[in-house]
Amino acid sequence: xxxxxxxxxxxxxxxxxxxxxxxxxxxxxxxxxxxxxxxxxxxxxxxxxxxxxxxxxxxxxxxxxxxxxxxxxxxxxxxxxxxxxxxxxxxxxxxxxxxxxxxxxxxxxxxxxxxxxxxxxxxxxxxxxxxxxxxxxxxxxxxxxxxxxxxxxxxxxxxxxxxxxxxxxxxxxxxxxxxxxxxx
Numbered sequence: 001x002x003x004x005x006x007x008x009x010x011x012x013x014x015x016x017x018x019x020x021x022x023x024x025x026x027x028x029x030x031x032x033x034x035x036x037x038x039x040x041x042x043x044x045x046x047x048x049x050x051x052x053x054x055x056x057x058x059x060x061x062x063x064x065x066x067x068x069x070x071x072x073x074x075x076x077x078x079x080x081x082x083x084x085x086x087x088x089x090x091x092x093x094x095x096x097x098x099x100x101x102x103x104x105x106x107x108x109x110x111x112x113x114x115x116x117x118x119x120x121x122x123x124x125x126x127x128x129x130x131x132x133x134x135x136x137x138x139x140x141x142x143x144x145x146x147x148x149x150x151x152x153x154x155x156x157x158x159x160x161x162x163x164x165x166x167x168x169x170x171x172x173x174x175x176x177x178x179x180x181x182x183x184x
Contacts, residue, residue: 003098007050029102051080058100
């Protein structure tokens with residue numbers, strides 16, 4: 001089990017760094033923390049064996065490489081193998097997952113392959129995304145339906161946005177807007 005890649009429900013992808021007869025220690029890449037689990041963590045589905053997504057950046061003996069393809073083992077207790085390309089010289093090799101360690105928290109260059117492999121991050125990354133979506137929704141709510149005003153390169157004053165919103169959202173458009181430039 002030592003060196004196997006596993007995925008935790010909330011902590012994301014990690015690697016088993018130490019294993020004894022009754023428990024094992026997993027180091028998680030996203031947070032950098034280690035946690036100890038009992039052997040029944042796999043039976044309870046708290047941890048599952050996982051494969052690294054294609055194009056993930058890994059380290060092998062201090063050399064950085066990229067995963068090209070996965071050769072999955074049929075046996076649960078046998079390590080998976082990966083066909084990798086070393087970034088410095090372009091050499092290719094087949095490496096066991098025991099000989100690899102993640103260098104960039106399982107981030108792939110191709111977002112589609114990350115989503116396809118269900119390796120889109122752990123709970124801490126979800127929390128950050130949730131804060132971003134909440135802030136965007138609050139900004140859209142404050143714009144009052146006038147999304148174009150958020151992306152325009154103008155110095156917008158509240159009274160101008162109010163008038164523009166009033167005109168654009170009124171079903172009977174019977175307005176004449178006049179402005180004297182330079183009068184304030």
